[in-house]
Every structure is written in C-alpha cells, then in structure tokens.
Amino acid sequence: xxxxxxxxxxxxxxxxxxxxxxxxxxxxxxxxxxxxxxxxxxxxxxxxxxxxxxxxxxxxxxxxxxxxxxxxxxxxxxxxxxxxxxxxxxxxxxxxxxxxxxxxxxxxxxxxxxxxxxxxxxxxxxxxxxxxxxxxxxxxxxxxxxxxxxxxxxxxxxxxxxxxxxxxxxxxxxxxxxxxxxxxxxx
Amino acid sequence: xxxxxxxxxxxxxxxxxxxxxxxxxxxxxxxxxxxxxxxxxxxxxxxxxxxxxxxxxxxxxxxxxxxxxxxxxxxxxxxxxxxxxxxxxxxxxxxxxxxxxxxxxxxxxxxxxxxxxxxxxxxxxxxxx
Numbered sequence: 083x084x085x086x087x088x089x090x091x092x093x094x095x096x097x098x099x100x101x102x103x104x105x106x107x108x109x110x111x112x113x114x115x116x117x118x119x120x121x122x123x124x125x126x127x128x129x130x131x132x133x134x135x136x137x138x139x140x141x142x143x144x145x146x147x148x149x150x151x152x153x154x155x156x157x158x159x160x161x162x163x164x165x166x167x168x169x170x171x172x173x174x175x176x177x178x179x180x181x182x183x184x185x186x187x188x189x190x191x192x193x194x195x196x197x198x199x200x201x202x203x204x205x206x207x208x209x210x211x212x213x214x215x216x217x218x219x220x221x222x223x224x225x226x227x228x229x230x231x232x233x234x235x236x237x238x239x240x241x242x243x244x245x246x247x248x249x250x251x252x253x254x255x256x257x258x259x260x261x262x263x264x265x266x267x268x269x
Numbered sequence: 270x271x272x273x274x275x276x277x278x279x280x281x282x283x284x285x286x287x288x289x290x291x292x293x294x295x296x297x298x299x300x301x302x303x304x305x306x307x308x309x310x311x312x313x314x315x316x317x318x319x320x321x322x323x324x325x326x327x328x329x330x331x332x333x334x335x336x337x338x339x340x341x342x343x344x345x346x347x348x349x350x351x352x353x354x355x356x357x358x359x360x361x362x363x364x365x366x367x368x369x370x371x372x373x374x375x376x377x378x379x380x381x382x383x384x385x386x387x388x389x390x391x392x393x394x395x396x397x398x
Contacts, residue, residue: 083309083310088309088310088314091304091309091314092305092306092309092310095304095305095309095336095338099338152306152307152310153305153306156306156310196314199314199315199318200314202318202321203304203314203317203318203336206317206321206334206336207304207335207336231276234273234276234277234280235276235279235280235283236280236284237284237287238279238280238283238284238287242283242325243321243322243324243325243326244279244283244325245276245279245283246321247322248271248275248276248279250318251271252271255271
C-alpha cells in the first residue's frame with residue numbers, strides 16, 4: 083500500500099466484516115523510541131487459534147471469490163521490512179487485535195498518509211459501529227469517537243456527507259497540528 | 270479549527286433539512302463500492318469519497334452510496350456497481366475520482382449510463398489486445 087492509512091482502512095474493513103460493533107484504532111509515534119505503532123482492535127467474531135495463526139499468510143483466506151488474502155500479509159510485510167514487527171491476537175467470539183510497529187526513520191516505511199480520508203470512508207461504511215481513533219505524537223494527541231459524535235448529532239446520521247466532511251476536516255486539522263508540534267528537521 | 274460547537278450547528282441545519290425529505294421512496298438508486306484489499310490498494314478510497322461528496326453536493330436524495338468487499342474483478346479495480354430502481358445493474362471499472370464525478374452527473378443525476386467506463390467496454394477492449 084502507498085500509505086499506512088490505507089492498511090488501517092483495510093484492517094478496519096476486516097473488523098466490519100467480522101461484525102464488530104466497536105473498533106479502536108491507535109496510532110502513536112515516538113521520536114524518542116524511533117517507533118510508529120498502529121493497532122486496530124475490534125469486538126468482532128474473532129478467530130480460532132488455527133485460523134489466527136494462518137491469517138497473515140497470503141495463501142490463506144476465508145473469502146469465496148478468490149484464494150488469496152493479501153491484506154494482513156501486506157501489513158506484516160511492510161512492518162517487517164521497515165525494521166518493525168507484526169502481531170495478531172484473536173479469540174473466537176471476543177474479537178481481534180492487529181498490532182504493528184514500524185521504525186520511524188526507516189526509508190522503507192510507507193508514510194502514514196491520509197487518516198482523515200480513511201476515517202471518513204470507515205464511518206461512511208459502518209455508521210452504526212462505535213469507532214474510536216486515538217492519535218499520539220510528540221506534538222500532542224487527539225481522539226475521535228463516533229459514539230460521542232452520535233450523541234452530539236441527535237438523530238442526524240453519521241453517514242450524511244456534511245457530517246463526513248466535518249469528520250475528515252477535524253482529523254486533518256488535528257493531524258496537521260500534531261506535525262507542526264514536532265521539532266524542526268523531524269518529519 | 271473544527272469544533273464540537275460546529276457539529277451542533279450542523280445538527281440543527283441537518284435536522285431541518287431531513288424533515289423535508291420523502292420517506293420510502295421507491296426510486297432509490299444504490300451505488301456499491303468495492304472496498305476490499307484489492308479495491309483499497311487500487312484507489313477505491315478517493316473514488317468513494319468523490320461519489321459521497323458529489324451525491325451530497327447535488328442533493329441526490331434518491332441515491333444511496335454503500336460499501337462492500339471484493340466484487341471479484343480485482344484486475345479492474347476500483348470498481349463500483351449501480352443498481353437502478355428498475356432492477357438494472359451497471360458495473361463501472363478502473364474508476365478514478367474524475368470518472369466517478371462523470372458517472373454521478375450523467376448516470377446518477379440523469380439516468381444515462383456512461384458506456385465507456387462499464388465492465389462490458391473494458392472487456393471488449395481487453396479482447397482486442
């Protein structure tokens with residue numbers, strides 16, 4: 083994938099497909115530890131240990147349309163190529179957590195990319211799920227919670243284009259604030 | 270900066286607008302965007318966002334944009350399907366945000382299929398090669 087935000091979208095689509103009601107997305111950078119951590123956790127159907135062990139294998143998929151499943155395999159490969167690691171924890175009936183760490187200064191690390199567009203796309207596709215995005219960096223932190231937005235919006239659906247635009251701008255502005263908060267010469 | 274106060278103002282204006290909307294319209298057109306790994310990697314996210322924005326901007330109240338997994342023609346992604354109120358199905362392939370805008374203005378707003386972007390046209394093109 084060209085940007086890690088597309089991997090996040092792909093992982094969260096798996097959560098939606100697994101019937102998740104709650105999806106938590108954590109993205110944290112630490113200059114001090116030279117890491118970028120991305121975690122997507124859900125309360126979806128989860129997997130049996132045998133299935134979880136094979137989930138990041140490109141030639142294993144539960145899909146019926148074709149016989150390769152590339153999403154998790156790609157994410158794992160990207161993490162390992164940029165000096166990081168990949169973990170998948172899953173429990174049948176409880177949910178799944180996918181977690182990867184990237185070396186922040188690795189030239190092989192894809193950029194984080196457009197998290198604003200990823201969140202707007204996710205909310206559009208699963209307006210009834212409680213999606214929480216927690217973002218941390220040296221420049222500060224912020225959070226987006228669709229459960230909270232839903233309370234503020236009364237009966238207005240989250241998937242309305244005006245609401246999606248608000249979500250996208252809210253995330254984009256906060257991402258920009260966080261990158262401005264970093265020291266000179268860092269990216 | 271986007272604030273919660275802005276969201277509350279949005280809520281009031283939206284609630285007024287929504288009460289004007291007709292319920293149970295059987296002229297509904299459904300647009301289904303393929304958002305599996307293959308679609309996402311090929312550029313489905315900006316296509317989806319162009320569709321949602323343009324349908325909203327034009328106020329096409331009878332159009333519903335939804336997402337699905339793999340539609341099964343990964344080599345032609347990004348792909349979306351348009352289901353008309355008459356039960357017709359049109360599959361648009363190798364989409365870009367620009368092409369999606371044209372489908373909104375010609376097909377979704379005016380009912381004219383954009384033939385050159387359909388799977389039929391793409392497959393004829395492949396057969397010629």
